[in-house]
Amino acid sequence: MSEAVAHDHHHAHPTGLKRWLFTTNHKDIGTLYLWFSFTMFIVGGIMALVIRAELFEPGMQIVKPNFFNMMTTLHGLIMVFGAIMPAFVGLANWLIPMMIGAPDMALPRMNNWSFWILPFAATLLVAPMFMGGNFMDGQGPAFGWTFYAPLSTNYQNLGFFVFAVHLLGISSIMGSINIIATILNMRAPGMTLMKMPLFVWTWLITAFLLIAVMPVLAGAVTMLLTDRYFGTSFFIAAGGGDPVLFQHVFWFFGHPEVYIMILPAFGIVSHIIPTFARKKLFGYSSMVYATASIAFLSFIVWAHHMYTVGMPKAGILFFTYATMLIAVPTGVKVFNWVATMWRGAMTFETPMLFAIAFVVLFTFGGFTGLMLSISTADFQYHDSYFVVAHFHYVLVPGALFAIIAGVYYWLPKWTGNMYSETLGKWHFWLSAISVNLTFFPMHFVGLAGMPRRYADYQLQFAEFNMMSSIGGFVFGLSQLIFLYLVIKCIRGGKKATDQVWDNPEGLEWTVPSPAPYHTFETPPAVK
């Protein structure tokens, strides 16, 4: 069924820098996204290590409080908008056309633009860090990644921040429009919606979420900008506005955003587990419907981030129950993965290890989420390290592990070479152990009352914080193994077969490894 052509013979492609600047090819753009994401992952990771170094012991040792706040703020923003989201878009670029039997993305020039906005947006975001003379007195944003008004409206360089978010939004919206158009318009004949691979399904729904909420985020930051510079009163009670309004608008974006960062991860894991369990996915259609349900629910749960702000009881109860409902479709997914592995002929190559760790640790993060959804209990957990532990469990061994698993899984298809399984296993075990060492103790200090976003803490939290810091440094350094492994794999290694794995499902495994420049010049037939 493979009708792919091994090389593109229509025209010469620019080489060198021009190839990357002007490219309209989905694979080149996917590569750009992935390297950009990894760079931001390192930048955001260094910021995390500054935080962990400062928190290694009680007292102020390394940075000034404002610099610390800048680190927590930029770490969050860079990891969300610079590392996780672009990584998923990079994977979407590489994989969706191959998975649905298309020659490329639907709108290739816009695809290039979506990517090339990102480095400029990142520059705007971090530029103020280098203003103010002395580096330690930099003027970067220091109001938390959620930039609540009125703290953010008092920020001296608000314009840089607001426009960075605008540009990130434009990039995400264009990227999502492209993905939707590709999925809905470029599928090979015979590939009905309910035959689409799950990564494609999850991205279709994710792209819809992005187009729905990124403009709302743009609206929120626009209101911040006009409140600060042009005299409006959206978030100023003296003028008839309300800072709480900011939280509503922000979290109307923010909660779907959480699922934007996890739905494609669900898709990736739903590809990897069947391959290494050598069984079909237990329930394909239930996976699709569960994804859609989660996306729907994501729009009606936003205020569970703001239980303590002073809302009517009826509102709090509504958001509590709506939030708990999310456990149902999420449970459908988790049981689906477990049932797929049940009595499978399992092997534990690196992608599978990361995928299994994802299932276990993401579920753990989901459970703490369930605890947080209970409004009465949340009054204690709110803004404590328990919350930090919760969302790092769903984002690091959750979203990030799925991305890493996906890279291991498809790397042989991209490069044509197998990666080093030994190094992969080192990377996995070091990451899996250190990620728990980093974040598990945070549950305890949080429950014991340690608030998030402070540069210092009381003495009784010292041991657990020291453990977290050691874990953080081990985790950070372990990622260098990954970098080394990927570069090594690109440069050579054992040649990968077209199938790469033992009978995996999907069109991408029917084309040569490495995949040709334009994968399907004529669409394949899908049974």
Added chain:
Amino acid sequence: MSAHGGYYLPEPSHWPLVGSLGLFLTTGGLAMALPSSPGGEMGSLAVMYTGFAVLAFMMFGWFGTVIRESESGVYNEQVDRSFRMGMGWFIFSEVMFFAAFFGALYYVREIVLEQLAQTSANPYNNLTGEWIWPAFKGATWPTAGPEGLVYKGAELAEGAKLGAKEFLSMKAMGIPALNTLILLSSGVTLTIAHWGLKKGNRNQLILWLAATVLLGFLFIGFQAYEYVHAYSDEMNLRLSTGAYGSTFFMLTGFHGLHVLVGATILTVVLLRCIKGHFSEEHHFAFEAGAWYWHFVDVVWLGLFIFVYWLV
């Protein structure tokens, strides 16, 4: 030029990068010009204007390329569908942008005002108002908030004069009603133009499309007149007039900006029609412009009802 199973895949292009540079200069320039303390002076905007110029250059270049490709007939039906989906979802994103501001309007009117004016049935909800601004009790929409100007109604009594600390709201049944009529008619004229295009009647197309563009700019003219009036001492209604002024100007302002964009799109389409572009079956740019125009129209109806009428 490469055809892949009939689907047109463009050559590598420098326009996206030029666009990114334009966006960067525009936003970075404005960010640098903004004062670093409230009430500070705006700095130089030269970088921002350079950015605008780069963006304009990009749009001429990029759209020009697309128009040339389209006229040379390399876009098949499938490519056309991609464009349609792109435009449709873009408009959806615009709808969500306006939704954020409509949501803010709902929130300040229905929830914040009740709390500040202490009119809630639940006494706990009234505490902020009671403790900080007890004198604001019973205030109603429109409002500029407990420390803003005082609302004097939609118009003054005969011979009365507006105080410096007072403001008027915008009446629905004046220019806004006229503008509603103008925008709705422009939707009709645009449809007649479309019929002309589909029948191959170029005169009908050009005449009615020109009428549409004219109505669009007429709308903007009236809107500008309304703003000048609002900002005068006769009304004291400004962007800084509390919650009412903020929501009024941000909603109508962003809408006006979208009318300007829509009218510009239709102007370009009109020029292309005059040059003889488009065919009876193949005229995506026209339809995209028309969709955008109808979207702007629908947003206006929302504004007319919730911002002007239900005051």
